[in-house]
Amino acid sequence: MGAGLGILLLSYIAVYLIDVRNIYGLRDLFQSRTVPVFWDFMFTEAGPIELLQWLFLAGLSTVSYYLYKVLDEQDRKEESVFWGLFSVAGFLMFLEDSLDIRHLVLRNLLTFEWVVLNLLETLYFVMLGLIPLVAVLKYGKYIRQSRVTVVILAVGFVFYGSAAFISGPGDLTSVNYVIGDYLYEATGSMGDGELRELYELGDQNILDKEEELGIEMMDVRYRLKDYLVEESLELVGATMLLASALSYLKFVQTKPRDLSNR
DSSP: OHHHHHHHHHHHHHHIIIIISOGGGGGGGGTTSSSOSHHHHHSSTTSHHHHHHHHHHHHHHHHHHHHHHHHHHTTOHHHHHHHHHHHHHHHHHHHHHHHOHHHIIIIIISOOOHHHHHHHHHHHHHHHHHHHHHHHHHHGGGGTTOHHHHHHHHHHHHHHHHHHHHHTGGGGSSHHHHHHHHHHHHHHTSGGGHHHHHHHHHHHHHHHHHHHHTOOOOOHHHHIIIIIIHHHHHHHHHHHHHHHHHHHHHHHHHSOOOOTTO
16 A cells, blocks of 8 residues: 555656656656656556556456465355455456557447447446456455455445546546546646646647547547546555455464354
């Protein structure tokens, strides 16, 4: 938790110092980017923050699988199945984040109008979320002996659920546009208006690339939502899910088996 939340906090501080304060002129290092600001580099797809997510999701799958094996050997079948399901969920989440399976299939291989696309993406998230949901609903009562695990796990669900909402069904509402517009106006007014100028330059660069390559790209407002907000939520979610598995591993190693709640 300290690693994930600490790195995220340090990233926000760095965004303020570089993008807003332009300390030591460091903002100039990012002038060659489509959107010439540090946050666009830090929170972009396959950027530093998302790479950390991948590491934590791989860790979640690995630790959960270890718990599955250890608990199975101790004949604690229900607890074993719980973490076995989380191992599968963590692995699928890792594949989705690292390989962009959803975008590859729904946006590149198939052609749908925007509403249908978002409905299919929402269905995809629901199917992916069913695995940990079944684990919690059917076997969650068997891990409640570790209250720390339960609390951390609940926080992870909230943050990942929020990220999934604004990534899928949120696009069918005005929520994402409100988030993007608010952050654009709020941050654009910082740094004596220099950030707004960089945002406008970024949008112009995006338009030029769209015309040159014949593709559609996210504008700065949507990037603020998709990169800065969504990736932050996902990192906190991945941090908490991995922390929940580690906390239960510590619980199993330090506490004797308690059959009172079984």
